[in-house]
Amino acid sequence: MTLTGKDLIAMGYESGSWFAQAIAEANARNLQGGDLRHYLDRMAPPRKRPLLAEPAPVDWHLEAEGEDDAENVAAVRRTMDALMRTPTLVGGAVMPDACPAGPEGTIPVGGVAIARNAIHPGMHSADICCSVMMTEFHDVAPKDVLDTIHAVTHFGPGGRGNGERFTLSPKLLDAFRDNMFLKDAKIVQAAMEHLGTQGDGNHFAFVGVSSATGRTCLLTHHGSRGPGAGLYKLGMRHAEKMRRKLSPETAKGNAWIPADSPQGEAYWEALQLIRKWTKANHNGLHQAVVERLRARIERRVWNEHNFVFRKGDLYYHAKGATPVDEAFLPDSGGVQIVPLNMAQPILLVRRAEGAPDHGFAPHGAGRNMSRTAHKRRIGDRPDTEVFAEETAGIDARFYCGRIDVSELPSAYKDAGTVRRQMAAHRLADVVDEILPHGAIMAGDWEHDAPWKVKARAKWAAREAAS
Structure with missing residues (x-):
């Protein structure tokens, strides 16, 4: 026949x-x-995979305790319902600090998505390996640490200029050049120039005192900067090619790379190298403070909260969720860091007894509204007035010299609410609090950026003409 x-x-x-x-x-x-x-x-080419008929199951740890909370919870539910129909997903979780982070169907901040044999670049986002490091000093005054980190760090766009750069490990740089994703010339250049920088947004340097020991602690919060953003861009580009072949119904933002493909293996390796780079970035800043102060340190703790974690053929995508499962903590003593806002203590936590199987806790306080909506709520009150009110009693600074009201405490969820829900859902136990002395953030550096100046001039001209 x-x-x-x-x-x-x-x-x-x-x-x-x-x-x-x-x-x-x-x-x-x-x-x-x-x-x-x-x-x-x-x-035969791979069979096209349709969206799941029903969303994969989700562990919910987010509750509404007010009007703003209710709107936020509803939005998170809508986006998770759409997200969890992605064909690779087998489960997920939502943390108490969750909030939407893009079009409906995008993984929210405070979300965890568990995929089988697939890595979704859009589910770890461009700020790969956003993380927090803490150094506890033996006997140094908080003000001295805050002044010193202010002198050695770098906030805002771009990297460090010639003569100001930190030294990147040649071994790590060679590993970048050997990886099919990270060998990109722009990524390699950024890996050298951005070392020792913290970027903008919600990234910070925080100095406080441990409730348990009475010692001064420095904490830094930032991600992988230019190298991570470059990897994300290339990863999304490759995932989109695969999406067209494997699952055209899947939203572009949820495209994936098959983990067992050569490209998937190379991307997983690239993620681990970006993790090493980011940890080195934190370490460089902390060591610069140690050397300037000739200080002695008691301990150093570090954990990421924006990353992909693996158990067998399952890939746990955490977008703003702190891992507390020991399987996800290859270089940690089990203590993890959860910042809330600049005026609240930073929490040191451990996985609670009887915690859910997914193995995650909140990464911070989250938001109930966008930056723009928060600014509208403030209304016409001067930024200086709002700043003085919300940072009373702490030494809060903005690196560029301009206040960013969208990063003040009122821009975030109530810290007490997040803590209550974390405890009620047995996600993590607080083992120490770092009481705030002061903090540094980038500030509104875009205010004087050329495109902002041009936009204001254009608006002023229209107002004058009308």
């Missing part, structure tokens, strides 16, 4: 350009039965 295209379709294969070669070869070799099926399975 001569095999035809109709026979292949009847066998369940999707028609395509591969039919001609497969039919000719099968007929030439007179393949039948199991031999034919085995050959066709090897020749």
Whole structure:
């Protein structure tokens, strides 16, 4: 019997350009039965995967305790319902600090998405390995530490200029150049220039005193800067090519790279190298403070909260969720860091007894509204007045010299609410609090950026004309 295209379709294969070669070869070799099926399975392109008929299950640890909370919870539920129909997902979780982070169907901040044999670049976002490091000093005054980190750190766009750069490990740089994703010239350049920088947004340097020991602690919060953003861009580009082949119904932001493919293995390796770079970035800043103060340190703690973690063929995508499962903590003593806002203590936590299987806790306080909405709520009150009120009693600074009201405490969820829900859901136990002395953030550096100046001038001209 001569095999035809109709026979292949009847066998369940999707028609395509591969039919001609497969039919000719099968007929030439007179393949039948199991031999034919085995050959066709090897020749056929991957079957397109539809969206799941029902969303994968989600562990919910987010509750509404006010009007703003209620709107936020509803928005998070809508986006998780859409997200969890992605074909690779087998489960997820929502933390008490969760809030939407893009179009509906995008993983929210405070979300965890568990995929089988797939890495989703959009689910770890561009700020890969956003993380927090703490150094506890033996005997140094908080003000001295705050002044010193202010002198050695770098906030805002771009990297450090010539003569001001930190030294990147040659071994790590060589590993970047050997990886198919990280060898990109722009990524390699950023890896050298951005070392020792913290960026902007909610990233900070925080100095406080441990409730447990009475010692001064320095904490820094930032991600992988330019190298991570570059990897994310290339990862999304490759994932989009795969999405068109594997699952056109899947939203572009939820595209994935098959983890067992050569590209998936290279991307996983790239993530681990970005993790090493980010940890080195924190370490460089902390060591610069140690050396300037000639200080002695008691301990150093570090953990990421924006990353992909692995158990077998399951990939846990955490977008703003702190890992507390020891399987996700290869270089930690089990103590993790959860910052809330600049005026509240930073929490040191451990996994609670009887915690959920997913193994995550909140990463911070989260937001109930966007930066723009928060600014509208403040209204016409001067930034200086709001700043003075919300930072009373602490030494709060903005690196660029301009206040960013969207990073003041009122821009975030109530810290007490997040702590209550974390405890009620047995996510983590607080083992120490770092009481605030002061903090440094980037500030509103964009205010004087050329595009902002041009926009204000254009608006002023329109107002004058009308």
